[in-house]
Amino acid sequence: MTEQHPRTQAVRAGIATDPAHGAVVPPVFMSTTYAFSGFGEPGEFDYSRSGNPTRSTLASAIADLEGGAGGVVTASGMAAITATVLALLPPDGTLVAPFDAYGGSWRLFDALERSGRLRLRLVDLSDAAAREELDGADVVWLETPSNPLLRVTDIAAVSEAAHAAGALVVADNTFASPVVQRPLEHGADVVVHSATKYLNGHSDVVSGAVVAASEERVAHLAWWANTLGVTGGALDAYLTLRGLRTLHLRMAAAQVNAAAVVDLLTAHPAVTAVHYPGLASHPQHELAARTMDGFGAIVTFDVGGQDAVRALVDGLDCFCLAESLGGVESLVSHPATMTHAAMPPQVQAAAGITPGMLRLSLGVEDASDLVADLRAGLDRARSAQGGLPSTELRG
Template sequence: MTTKKPATIAATNGVAQWDRYGAIVPPLQLSSTYAFEGYDKTSGYDYSRSANPNRDLLAETLAKLEEGAGAVVTASGMAAVDLALSQLGQGDTVVAPHDCYGGTYRLLAERARRGDFRVAFVDQGDVAALKAALKGAALLFLETPSNPLMRVTDIRRACDLAHRAGAKVIVDNTFLSPALQRPLTLGADFVVHSTTKFINGHSDVVGGAVIAAREDDLAPLIAWANTTGTIGAPFDAYMTLRGLRTLFVRIAQQERNAAAVAGFLRAQPQVKAVHYPGLPDDPAHALAASQQSGFGAMLSFELEGGIPAVQAFVAAIRIFTLAESLGGVESLVAHPATMTHAAMGAEARAAAGIGDGLLRLSVGLEDADDLLDDLRRAFAAIA
């Protein structure tokens, strides 16, 4: 049988296979418990915290797309990150990016404060600093492209350095999804997602997932998710798979819109910098092109004028919506310093390069001309 292409897997995995009546769409299985076939004999399902058909199908589809051994579907993206970190013990060190998503930074800092493990926040673009931090470390956490500055980490090199030091590697692939990047094929041991974002793509479900490269790393995650109950709900899994069906066509159009927006922003005198690896002169362009199959729909830019300019800008927009989250069909703008990265604190944000004039865009499926007109309106307001 010919191996299916990723877009085909996303669109058809599980279709016309999960229902005795021949339903094309896999049915929603809301039952919390399942009948035993006899004494000490189950059908494979006994209690929905341990296993559920909708959650299992979503996990299977994600594992196929990421080319992993299997996946665990969780209640949120942060639950996925926390599950991936559950393999660490007291005394272990995780090396994390100094410019990661604010929620991830908060989780790592709080876990370290409680003594669950140690954390070293490092500029992972500095190879010497990364090598030094990895000495004695148990885990390397990568986020590429980074949120919100779109910095790209060389996954192959980072995995090689980590494995030489005896550490495993987790990559947060939320910004690109398996449609545009597959970190397990580049050497990573685990991939985490906030499936809330591009994988679901409609801003109506919260969820997460961890995909493991090997079976022996997958089994402890499955067991711990069952023990703690950090699993995703059946309806959420059903809705996420529904969104996943259109991932490839959505992200292709969103990327085209993002390229148009990035080019427009570069020409604005009020913009100090645009962070989008799809721009040919972006510092990360060549590296991104070597390990990604596209540049995605996320970008950020720095406004002259700081907070007053940001306030005028977000008050003038009509099509972009001021909101957190990303990856939906609608375009969003966020102010990281007061929204997604507020938990980092001013000193940590300054070290990461997240200034008060920085705005992050999640570019959606609207007509590109309408998006550019909306931006023109906002720039006119701060001219």
């Protein structure tokens, strides 16, 4: 068979593979245990924590999209991160991570350091000078684009420097998805996902995934996931696989909406800053344009303070004030009090997270409705700032 386009791989994953009844859509296998054919003769699957047909189909599909040797599906994105860190770091090992990582990742890394399980160094990995700080690292953790400031890291350059220092490279690809970026192609060793987000895409599953470039590392990660008991459930895998089939369509529509929203934000007087790799003013715009297939559908902006934030979000119709991202519905979150609330104020400040910052996850609604709803919210924010709303300014 000729090599297929990733879009085709996602749609066709598991299709028409049912040997019993010829079902086009693969069934969900809910059984917790599987019969041995005889004494000492287990089949491919014996116990669902260790292996499940539905979960295996999903893991293979995600690995194909990322260009990896295989994958492991976990119960959540944090389960994927935990299993990866514990599997790859030696005792008392050193983890280099972004200073502006997702709040849940930071909380885990910080807790593991405080309990003496690892040594943590936080650096700005989007800065070329940070590559000089990788000596002594065992694992370099990338998050690109970063959460929530959307800083973009040169995966190839960091991977080269990390490998020269004897370190492995793990890239959190949740924000981009394999539609937009495939870190293994740029030298990363492992990719992690909160599959809750774009891979599932419908905000009805909590799931995670880990993909590795080598079969040996896949087996090692699978051993740890099984040992820790963090593998995902069959029904969650089934729903995520269903969502994965429309990943390319959803990402294309969401990125169109992101571009429309960015045009509004950059022109509105209530906005003090816009963070989006698609903007020519973004510090890593050229890098993103060169290494990514699009700029993603997350947009972060600042309205100066929490009074303006409250005025903006109160009254929105097309954006839900909620945690998470990557679903078909548009969401708005306040990183300082929501996704990154685990970070103390000084850590937030060092990462660049401000009280007036909001993060949008653009869904697939009609762009005109999203823009109109957000414009009204920005006008309310402008009034809260003490200025005239944009409609009056234009009049």
